[in-house]
Amino acid sequence: MSGTVGVGGAHRGPPLPVYRHPTEADHRALVDDIERWFGGRRMRPLFGRMWFVHFASTSWVAETAEGRIAAILLGFASPDRPKEAVVHLAAVDPNLRRRGIGSAVHRTWLAGMAQRGAxxxxxxxxxxxRVAVLFYRSLGFEPELAGATPLWGVPAFADYDADGVDRALFTRRIEPAG
Ligand SMILES: CC(C)(COP(=O)(O)OP(=O)(O)OC[C@H]1O[C@@H](n2cnc3c(N)ncnc32)[C@H](O)[C@@H]1OP(=O)(O)O)[C@@H](O)C(=O)NCCC(=O)NCCS
Known part of the structure; x- marks a missing residue:
């Protein structure tokens, strides 16, 4: 999937964002704000410019009618597991949450990954x-259970990425492209 897409049907209220692949300029526009979007979590090391250069075609931004970035999803198709599509990072502008933008950018990404065969x-x-867990559950993702132990009430893996860096692995099926 490429180019710019609108998401949604009949709609009243402010114009819906459009969904497009990011450009390198979007990195500059977002990098100083991304940690605020993640509630102060240290995210800059995960938000390198390379994502906007080498993974733009498998990543998306939502842009408002005023040209403001409302959401970002950095993702990729696994080179080693071609049937698997991975969300590296996703976030919505804190002032634009609970309007369905996070869901829409993920649905747009899922459709693009289906076209690639994931x-x-x-x-x-x-x-x-908690919010990320509830959000991915709402999109039909389920936590991986094999080998997981309950952490914060969620089946997860202790020290998954490093000591003290626990992770729950949420997965869902991608329907084939129609
Ligand atoms: C997680 C995040 C992307 C959700 O974006 P969003 O645009 O607000 O999400 P949506 O409006 O599409 O919400 C879809 C559903 O997710 C759940 N959800 C989202 N935010 C929630 C919250 N604060 N509390 C409870 N449930 C929530 C709800 O089920 C919601 O549906 P509803 O609004 O009809 O109840 C956003 O909160 C965010 O950027 N968080 C910080 C970064 C982050 O944690 N990213 C994910 C891990 S990489």
Missing amino acids: TRAIVAVPPDE
């Missing part, structure tokens, strides 16, 4: 990030 989507979420 059948499974994966995202690693800190189990103590």
Whole structure:
């Protein structure tokens, strides 16, 4: 999937964002704000410019009618597991949450990954990030159970990425492109 897409049907209220692939300029526009979008979590090391250069075609931004970035999803198709699509990071402008933008940018991404032949989507979420856990559950993602232990009430893996860096692995099926 490429180019710019609108998401949604009949709609009243402010114009819906459009969804497009990011450009390198979007990195500059977002990098100083991304940690605020993640509630102060240290995210800059995960938000390198390379994502906007080498993974733009598998990533999306939502842009408001005023040209403001409302959401970002950095993702990729696994080179080693071609049927798997991975969300590296996703966030919505804190002032534009609970309007369905996070869901829409994920649906747009899932459709693009289906066109590439992916059948499974994966995202690693800190189990103590309650909103992220609820959000991915709302999109039909389920936590990986095999080998997991309950952390913060979520089946998760202790020290998954490093000592003290626990992760729940949320996955869902991707429907084939129609
Ligand atoms: C998680 C995040 C992307 C959700 O974006 P959003 O645009 O607000 O999400 P949506 O409006 O599409 O919400 C979809 C559903 O998720 C759940 N949800 C989202 N935010 C929630 C909250 N604060 N509390 C409880 N449930 C929530 C709800 O089920 C919601 O549906 P509803 O509004 O009809 O009840 C956003 O909160 C965010 O950027 N958080 C910080 C970064 C982050 O944690 N990213 C995910 C891990 S990489």
